[in-house]
Amino acid sequence: MTAISAAAPDDLLPAGLLDFLNCATPDAWVEAALANPELLLIDHAQCEKKAASTAMSLLYRYVDRPLLMTKMSQLAREELLHFEQVVKLMEARGIVYRHLSASRYAEGLRRHLRGEEPWRLVDILIIGALIEARSCERFARLIPHLDDELAKFYRGLVKSEGRHYEDYLMLARQAAPAAIEDRVAFFAEREAELIRMPDTVFRFHSGVPA
Ligand SMILES: [Fe+2]
Numbered sequence: 001m002t003a004i005s006a007a008a009p010d011d012l013l014p015a016g017l018l019d020f021l022n023c024a025t026p027d028a029w030v031e032a033a034l035a036n037p038e039l040l041l042i043d044h045a046q047c048e049k050k051a052a053s054t055a056m057s058l059l060y061r062y063v064d065r066p067l068l069m070t071k072m073s074q075l076a077r078e079e080l081l082h083f084e085q086v087v088k089l090m091e092a093r094g095i096v097y098r099h100l101s102a103s104r105y106a107e108g109l110r111r112h113l114r115g116e117e118p119w120r121l122v123d124i125l126i127i128g129a130l131i132e133a134r135s136c137e138r139f140a141r142l143i144p145h146l147d148d149e150l151a152k153f154y155r156g157l158v159k160s161e162g163r164h165y166e167d168y169l170m171l172a173r174q175a176a177p178a179a180i181e182d183r184v185a186f187f188a189e190r191e192a193e194l195i196r197m198p199d200t201v202f203r204f205h206s207g208v209p210a
Pocket residue numbers: 048051078079082161
């Protein structure tokens with residue numbers, strides 16, 4: 001177990017990302033990911049597709065925010081490209097794409113969304129920042145244990161998901177009429193709970209394998 005922690009390449013992560021997340025991914029999750037390489041890649045593909053779809057829905061909903069629209073349009077394209085890259089890698093490895101139920105993670109965060117604007121948007125953007133940051137951290141944690149091809153791919157993803165985290169956080173600050181630090185702390189704590197709690201299913205964003 002210590003080998004996993006010692007090998008974590010934190011230097012690949014954007015500054016401040018590990019402080020933004022309230023806890024590190026548990027070693028038990030990393031072990032489960034390495035024991036379930038097919039599930040990991042299939043759910044990873046789903047996450048990329050979902051990330052594109054979230055960006056698209058913001059693009060439709062908030063047409064009065066030019067910077068948000070530009071960023072979400074770029075994000076949707078980039079996430080779909082990641083999706084295609086994962087699917088291609090799966091095909092090369094003989095992994096057949098199939099539907100997987102969603103993990104409790106995103107819904108566990110979205111259930112705390114406030115109803116009134118602009119706070120609803122601010123919350124969605126903070127959650128986006130957390131999901132991107134966690135994905136980034138998990139890719140970095142996995143890299144030392146992967147084959148060269150997958151490690152190289154994930155190294156590239158650490159960079160882009162790290163940028164997405166920064167963009168979401170910047171957009172959240174821009175959309176908010178007041179400081180968002182309390183709200184960031186609130187969601188970071190909910191996120192850490194989901195990561196630390198036992199989970200019966202393994203997914204890219206699942207908790208500690210039960
Ligand atoms: Fe992505």
